[in-house]
Amino acid sequence: MSRLSGQNLPNAPVASIDVQAIQHNLNLARACAPASKVLAMVKANAYGHGVAGLAGRLQGIDGYGVARVEEGLQLRALGVAKPIVVLQGFIDGAELDACVAAELTPALHSDYQLRLLESHNAATLPVWLKVDTGMHRLGFAPPTLPALLANGRLNVACIVTHLANAGEPQHDQNQRQLDSFLQLTANTHLPRSMANSGAILALPMSHFEWIRPGIMLYGSSPGDQPDPNLRSAMTLTAPVIAVKSLVAGQAIGYGGSWTAPGPTRVAIVGIGYADGYPREIPAQMPVWVAGRRCPIVGRVSMDSIMVELGQLDVEPPARVELWGKNLPVDEVAQLLGSIGYTLMSRLTSRVQREYLH
Numbered sequence: 212m213s214r215l216s217g218q219n220l221p222n223a224p225v226a227s228i229d230v231q232a233i234q235h236n237l238n239l240a241r242a243c244a245p246a247s248k249v250l251a252m253v254k255a256n257a258y259g260h261g262v263a264g265l266a267g268r269l270q271g272i273d274g275y276g277v278a279r280v281e282e283g284l285q286l287r288a289l290g291v292a293k294p295i296v297v298l299q300g301f302i303d304g305a306e307l308d309a310c311v312a313a314e315l316t317p318a319l320h321s322d323y324q325l326r327l328l329e330s331h332n333a334a335t336l337p338v339w340l341k342v343d344t345g346m347h348r349l350g351f352a353p354p355t356l357p358a359l360l361a362n363g364r365l366n367v368a369c370i371v372t373h374l375a376n377a378g379e380p381q382h383d384q385n386q387r388q389l390d391s392f393l394q395l396t397a398n399t400h401l402p403r404s405m406a407n408s409g410a411i412l413a414l415p416m417s418h419f420e421w422i423r424p425g426i427m428l429y430g431s432s433p434g435d436q437p438d439p440n441l442r443s444a445m446t447l448t449a450p451v452i453a454v455k456s457l458v459a460g461q462a463i464g465y466g467g468s469w470t471a472p473g474p475t476r477v478a479i480v481g482i483g484y485a486d487g488y489p490r491e492i493p494a495q496m497p498v499w500v501a502g503r504r505c506p507i508v509g510r511v512s513m514d515s516i517m518v519e520l521g522q523l524d525v526e527p528p529a530r531v532e533l534w535g536k537n538l539p540v541d542e543v544a545q546l547l548g549s550i551g552y553t554l555m556s557r558l559t560s561r562v563q564r565e566y567l568h
């Protein structure tokens with residue numbers, strides 16, 4: 212059955228997930244903020260790590276954080292009974308009804324959501340009230356908060372805000388947002404939540420009653436420097452499906468954008484942009500093959516890339532590492548001018564996930 216459904220067939224990219232590494236990173240988040248509850252951020256399919264494979268496998272989580280109602284419903288369907296906070300809240304009455312039915316806790320950030328709560332007689336639903344302390348993305352403006360808290364018509368389980376610059380702990384705006392949040396919440400006894408990964412690791416004053424670790428759980432750094440205390444959880448590999456011998460002057464791939472400078476061997480590797488591997492890579496982007504780094508050459512195709520082996524002896528179905536234990540995802544991201552979040556979260560469903568314990 213599993214072979215028929217495509218599981219574990221060798222010609223597939225595989226993201227191997229080290230569950231112990233995620234547990235280690237989760238324990239680190241707890242140790243940084245021992246008095247706080249942990250809302251584990253598992254939106255975007257657990258940042259590409261596969262929410263179905265992780266749900267129920269980790270200890271020490273007090274609740275789960277997702278972006279959208281649909282992601283919350285998926286978690287409930289997987290049997291998750293803990294609180295689930297939907298950080299974008301509901302967008303219409305149907306989504307609000309779904310929150311009520313599945314006991315999801317939406318974040319409220321806009322007036323239209325208050326009107327929906329009233330018109331659906333759902334005011335008793337526990338909500339997280341989101342206040343905009345300076346990121347100017349989602350959240351009520353600070354002057355409106357006292358009235359929202361005083362009107363008694365909302366069942367506020369937590370007041371939440373989000374930092375715009377947590378990845379840069381020294382950034383001035385962190386302190387400004389913190390001061391604003393402290394002032395706004397000074398007269399309430401409600402739980403508060405501010406810290407994502409960067410703030411959990413570097414801004415203890417921001418921890419409050421709930422922390423919301425995301426990227427750090429998966430072992431990628433929230434800032435520009437790798438964090439030696441985090442353990443990388445994902446290793447992405449794909450198979451060599453063919454090896455070509457080229458002579459000087461032969462061009463390879465779409466547009467013939469790379470030409471062999473001399474006799475060389477090139478591996479065709481079964482992963483492409485339809486799997487989520489970025490098409491926009493710089494020249495010489497490395498992959499890890501048979502214990503060393505080799506460059507990707509030519510254009511990334513939908514289902515394959517080409518890797519110059521030189522005279523390295525590699526044959527199908529040897530596996531190539533795109534990032535992971537030997538090639539840090541943060542390094543690959545930096546070469547791309549991007550961040551680990553994007554690489555991991557955009558892996559598509561064609562990439563199989565396997566869980567190592």
Ligand SMILES: Cc1ncc(COP(=O)(O)O)c(C=O)c1O
Pocket residue numbers: 252298373406407408409423424425426427433
């Ligand atoms: C509202 C909110 N909280 C927490 C997080 C987790 O952030 P990080 O992955 O940097 O820990 C995110 C991620 O984007 C978010 O949008």
